[in-house]
Structure formats: C-alpha cells, structure tokens
Amino acid sequence: MIVLKDISFQYPQSEFKLKFQELSIQAGSKTAIIGPSGYGKTTLLNLIAGILIPDSGAINVGENMVHSLSDSDRRKFRIQNIGFIFQDFRLIPYLSVYDNILLPFRINQNLKPGKSSKDYTMKLADELGIGKLIKKYPAKLSHGERQRVAIARALINEPQLLLADEPTGNLDPANKQHIKKMLFNAVDTQNATLIAVTHDHEMLDGFDHIIDFKTLNMNSMRS
Amino acid sequence: MKQSFYLAIRYLLFYRFRTLILVIAIGLIIFLPIGLQRLITDSEDQMMERANDFPLIVGAKGSSTDLVINAIYFQQQPIDQLTVHDGKILDETELGFTIPLLAMFKARNFPIVGTSLDYFDFRDLRIEEGRNLRFLGECVIGATVAEDLNLKAGDSLISSPENYFDMAGVYPLKMSVVGILEASGTPDDKTVFTDLKTNWIIMGLGHGHEDVIKLTDPTLVINRDSSNVRTTSKLFIYNEIDGKKMDSFHFHGAMESYPVSAFIFVPDNTKSATIFRGRFEAGELPNQVVIPIKVVDHLLQSIFRIKHIFNAVFILVGMATMLILILIVTLSLRLRKDEIHTIFTMGCSRYKIVEILGIELLLLVIISGTVAAALFYLTGFFVDDFIRYFIL
Numbered sequence: 001m002i003v004l005k006d007i008s009f010q011y012p013q014s015e016f017k018l019k020f021q022e023l024s025i026q027a028g029s030k031t032a033i034i035g036p037s038g039y040g041k042t043t044l045l046n047l048i049a050g051i052l053i054p055d056s057g058a059i060n061v062g063e064n065m066v067h068s069l070s071d072s073d074r075r076k077f078r079i080q081n082i083g084f085i086f087q088d089f090r091l092i093p094y095l096s097v098y099d100n101i102l103l104p105f106r107i108n109q110n111l112k113p114g115k116s117s118k119d120y121t122m123k124l125a126d127e128l129g130i131g132k133l134i135k136k137y138p139a140k141l142s143h144g145e146r147q148r149v150a151i152a153r154a155l156i157n158e159p160q161l162l163l164a165d166e167p168t169g170n171l172d173p174a175n176k177q178h179i180k181k182m183l184f185n186a187v188d189t190q191n192a193t194l195i196a197v198t199h200d201h202e203m204l205d206g207f208d209h210i211i212d213f214k215t216l217n218m219n220s221m222r223s
Numbered sequence: 224m225k226q227s228f229y230l231a232i233r234y235l236l237f238y239r240f241r242t243l244i245l246v247i248a249i250g251l252i253i254f255l256p257i258g259l260q261r262l263i264t265d266s267e268d269q270m271m272e273r274a275n276d277f278p279l280i281v282g283a284k285g286s287s288t289d290l291v292i293n294a295i296y297f298q299q300q301p302i303d304q305l306t307v308h309d310g311k312i313l314d315e316t317e318l319g320f321t322i323p324l325l326a327m328f329k330a331r332n333f334p335i336v337g338t339s340l341d342y343f344d345f346r347d348l349r350i351e352e353g354r355n356l357r358f359l360g361e362c363v364i365g366a367t368v369a370e371d372l373n374l375k376a377g378d379s380l381i382s383s384p385e386n387y388f389d390m391a392g393v394y395p396l397k398m399s400v401v402g403i404l405e406a407s408g409t410p411d412d413k414t415v416f417t418d419l420k421t422n423w424i425i426m427g428l429g430h431g432h433e434d435v436i437k438l439t440d441p442t443l444v445i446n447r448d449s450s451n452v453r454t455t456s457k458l459f460i461y462n463e464i465d466g467k468k469m470d471s472f473h474f475h476g477a478m479e480s481y482p483v484s485a486f487i488f489v490p491d492n493t494k495s496a497t498i499f500r501g502r503f504e505a506g507e508l509p510n511q512v513v514i515p516i517k518v519v520d521h522l523l524q525s526i527f528r529i530k531h532i533f534n535a536v537f538i539l540v541g542m543a544t545m546l547i548l549i550l551i552v553t554l555s556l557r558l559r560k561d562e563i564h565t566i567f568t569m570g571c572s573r574y575k576i577v578e579i580l581g582i583e584l585l586l587l588v589i590i591s592g593t594v595a596a597a598l599f600y601l602t603g604f605f606v607d608d609f610i611r612y613f614i615l
Contacts, residue, residue, distance in 0.1 A: 137237070
C-alpha cells in the first residue's frame, strides 16, 4: 500500500505548489495519473521515489516512511524497491543494451551483478523482444526498442514499485499498445505496483485506477 | 570499485577518439619538460665524457669550438688545416705523442676520418670482425655504420663526391672494408676510419693510373721528354685500389706539406701537458692547443642557458593545458548532466558518481603517463641526433 498524507511541496524559487490531503494506491495495482502538463504529475512520482522531500506530510511505501529516511537510506530504498521508466528513455549512450539493462547492479554496492542477474538480463531482453540487440548501443536502436530497453532496466532489480513517466510518450500508436502490453505483462509477472503518468487518454484502458489531477480530490495548483 | 572501473572503461572506449586526443595532449605535456631535460642531461654527459677522453687538441688558429667539434666529434666544420710538418714539430717537443686526424669527407653521410693506428690504441677500439688497416685504400668502419649500411668485412664503400658538377673535383674512391669495430657508444661508431694516405687520395693529392711510360696511344700523350710525360684528360684514373693497381698509386709534392685537420696530443704526464701548453702560450709553438673538456663545457653552458627559457615556456604551456583540461572536464560534466541525473535518480550515490568520474580521469592520467614514459624511454635513442642537429 502506498499512502501519501497532507502533502505540501514547493520547488525553491518557484510559484508552483503541490498540495493534497490524501492519496492511497493499492499494492499490486496499475494506476494511471493523468492531467495537464505543469500540474505536478512528475513531481508526485519524485516524491513517492524519495527523490524529492515534501515540505510537510507523510509518504509511506509499504513499510518505508520515505519522508523520514536519510539521504543514503532513500537511495537504498530506490535501488531496492523502485524501477524507473522515463519518457525520454534516459539510456546511457556509451553502454550496450546489455550493460544498460544491468546498470542498477553496476551503480549500487548492494546489488552485485552475478550469474543470476546476468541470466535474468538475457531473459528480460528475450521477453521484451530485444534479445538480438543485446550488444548494440542506444544510438543504433529505434524509439520502440529503446523504450523496451528502458523497461527491462526498470525491471532488472525486480522492484515492488514501477514508476513510469509518460512511458509511451514518444512512440507511434502501434508501438504504444505493444509497449503497454509488455509493461502490464512484466508488472503482472513480478506482481509489482505500477504508477504511470500519462496525458494520453487512449492509453488508460487496462489500468485499475486513474487519478486525474484536475478532478480528483487533489489541490495542486499554480498560485 | 570494480563496477566503477568497468563503467569508466566503457566510457573511455566508447569515446575513444576523444580519449585519444586527451591522452596525447596530457602525455605530451608530461613528456615535453622531462624529455627535454633528459635529452639535455644525456647530451651533456655524452659530450663531456667524450671530451674528457681527449687530453689536448692542436689545430690551426681560429675557433677553438670548431676545432674541437671537428677533432673529437668528426663534424666537418670548416677549419684551417695544419700540415704533417706541424705534427713533427709537436713530436720534437718529446712531451708526448701526436695522433693526426683528417676529417673532411663523407661516405654515405658518415664522416671519413684519416688517422694513424695509434688512434685505435688510444681510444681502446677493438676490431670485432675482420682486421685493422694495413694497406692503402682500406677502411675500418664503426658498428653503427656497419649496421646502417649493412656492411661486413670484405665489402666495399665509396666515398661521397664533394660536388657532382665539379668534374675536376674530388673523385669518389671505392674503399675496401677490412674491419668492423666493436660498438663503443661514441661517435667512433658512426665513423669510417682510413689511414691518412687514403684520405689524401680522396683529396686528389695522390692517384693511380696506367703507366704513362708505356703509353702508346697518341691520343693520351700530349708530349713527353726524358723526365716527364704530359697526358690528356683521357688518361684513366683508378677509383679503386687493389693489389694490381696498388703500385701505380703515388703522391705528388712534399708529403710534409700535406694537410691534417688537427692533432690529438697525448702528453706523457700532467707536467708534460702543462709545459706543452706553456710553450704555446709563450709563442714557442705555432697554432693553438685546446683542452677539449673546457671548450665543450663552455659550449654547453652557452647552449643550455636556453634550457631555462624552455622550462619557463613549458610551465606556461602546462598551466594553459591544465586550464583547458579543467574546462574540458567541466564541459564534459555539463554534457553528461542528464546521464548523472539518471543514475542518481536510480539510486546511485553521489560518492559513487564521483568515484566513476574520478576513475575516468585517473585512467586518462595513467594512460597519458604511460605514453609519456614510453616517449621518455625512446628519447634515449635520439640523444646522438639531438647532439648532431641541435648542439654541434
């Protein structure tokens, strides 16, 4: 269960303010967050991930009280519990597909890349249809292929929570549905919770919950 | 740490062209000051060591530096000549013995030095292959000459003509290579040694040709009397001295007046050396005597003053390069802002990010240092060339 209570957050030297009373997301569910640009959808993901700290309020992800964790504990929490999928993929250009997928293991001392993680990398790549591209570099891949690599990277540490920021934003309609299907399959297989930010209403089909920043009991605003 | 190394190496390999340029730039900046310092120090040592082996040099009045450069490094600086007679005057002092040197010609870019057999004893030069000089037209070559020209005992070597367009000038002489010296790590390795007479033949002071007394071809003889035969230029002059032609070689004029570039004077002892020099200072002996080590020391002091300018330039260039490197690293970090933000978002610690970037920089410096060390090692092979082209 993910619970955010009495949240208030404002970026320094910015007029933007995110404020709401309560938001609960069921573990193992697929939740879509929709709303116009600039209303704080990505900020909400960053708060849940512990990248940003609220000015006030509490954020609980399972048993983790994210808002009260130290810097290093929040990093550890992220690397062990969360998988990220970014709109612009954010693949590392000088790493092959294989190394990009395995990246969480290479940047965290608590996760050592062993045989099981390397085997799992190949399994994920095969499942996502990029098994033959494993030695290629991101610059040689299509948009759809890059997004699949990004999904594999997000799933490699078998996270409880998958945070996706516009995961199909840069894709053509056919690829969008395909990627969504893969994402749902992967989430179901790992029994993970998916929170996806999107402004594409055609993509909402299949999500368990939809949170609309405009109409739900949220109080995000531009003052 | 292992994973940070892995990521750093992947980065450097992926941007290999950028890495190569940085390695070359940093490598050169590390190498240039220490490489030049080594060239200068080694050159100084090598030149001083050589000069120290020669007690006194006697030559015609003029530049003492040119005299020493000609006499002990065999660089053919134009100097006034002495004669064989001058050597006799020196020997008559009975304060030591003289070794003549005549360095005027080249064979395939290596100096030909005419001298006596005493030179080989004096320099403790040993024959590694073949034998020492015995007959006219023979030469003994240094180890480097043999290696570079791929010569062995029994081969021949032709002296270089001084001027291709001067038909009346010095004719090339085909010399027999009879011996190859052991390498000594000195200019002797790069020298072709002959006896003085062979050198004089190259100069044209001696020559060999058909017996003019027996000439019957009227187109070869201009006139003839009881003591003299004048021939036309059609008369064939030998350019090689072998057993059959040996007897036909002869010299014209008084041999005492034949040229010598300089004499090495080996005094019997320190007292003899002092007396010998005193006689020159008193004007009792003609020409000039120099102590090579003093001349070389003076020469090096003058030349190496420029070393301080080089050092200052390298410090400034080094500082400028370091500033540029800092700029490059800063710009590179800015370009990699998204990448750094991504791995930070994924849970990478700031320490780990600094570790990865630090290892990248460290690897660059280590590779550059290795390149600089390799260049530094190679510098040792160019000390002779440095001396030849920049000092002498």
